[in-house]
Amino acid sequence: VLQAVIFDVDGTLADSERDGHRVAFNRAFAQSGLDWEWSVATYGELLAVTGGKERIRHFAAQHAPQWLQRPASDAWLTGLHRLKSEIYAQLVGAGRIALRPGVARLLGELRRAGVRLAIATTTTPSSLHSLLLTRFGDQAGSLFEVIGAGDVVADKKPAPDIYHWVLRQMNLPPQACLAVEDSLPGLRAATAAGIPTVITVNAYSADDDFAGALSVLSDLGEPGAPARRLGGAPLA
C-alpha cells in the first residue's frame, strides 16, 4: 500500500531551472565581477552537476579569471552562492516561477487520501521555502511532513543519501513510497534507495533515457489535459 510520496523540487514541482536558478546564477556572477554567462544550453549541461555550490565549483575549475584563487575557496563559493540564493528568492517572490501542471491538484488529492508527503531535493532550504511560501501561502508550512534539502546530507543526488535521510525521518521502507522526479540524477538517487519512481519530464530532460522508472510522464496532468505516458517499466 502506498503510504508516502516524496517529491523532487526543481524541474518537478516547478520549472525553476531555466528562468529561476539559471538567471539568479548569472546575475550573481555579474554582481561579483565575473564575466560568466550560462546560456540555456550550457546550463542544461551543467545540470549534470547537482547542487548550486557544486555547480559553481565545477565551472570555476575551468573558467576562473586570473584574480580568482585556484581552486576557489569554500568561503568565496559560499558567498557567491548566498548571493545567488537571495536573487533566486527575489525572482520566485516576484511570481516568476509557477508550479507545473497537476502539481497542486495531485498534492491536494494525496493529502485528502491520507498519503504522507515529503520532499527530497538538492536545493538550498531558503530557495525551497521561498517557492513553497509564494505558491502555497499559509499552507506552505504544513504541506510536507518531512523536507530533506540542500546540505542535510554531504553527498547530493545522484547519491541516494537524501532519500535515505527522508525515509529515516518518516520511518518508512522504500517500497511503501513513490518518488516523483524529473531528471537522471534524481531517478538514480531514488531508485538506488529502492524507491519506485515516476518521472515527469521537462524541456531539459525530455530526451533522456529513464530506464528503470516506473513510468515516464509528460507532466502530472490536469482535468481535461491528462498526462501522456511516454515510457517506463516497473522495477525488476
Ligand code: XBP
Ligand atoms: C536541482 C539542483 C539544484 C538547483 C540549484 O535539484 O541541482 O542545485 O539547480 O539550487 P532538485 P541550489 O531537482 O533535486 O531539486 O543553488 O540551491 O543548489
Ligand code: MG
Ligand atoms: Mg529535479
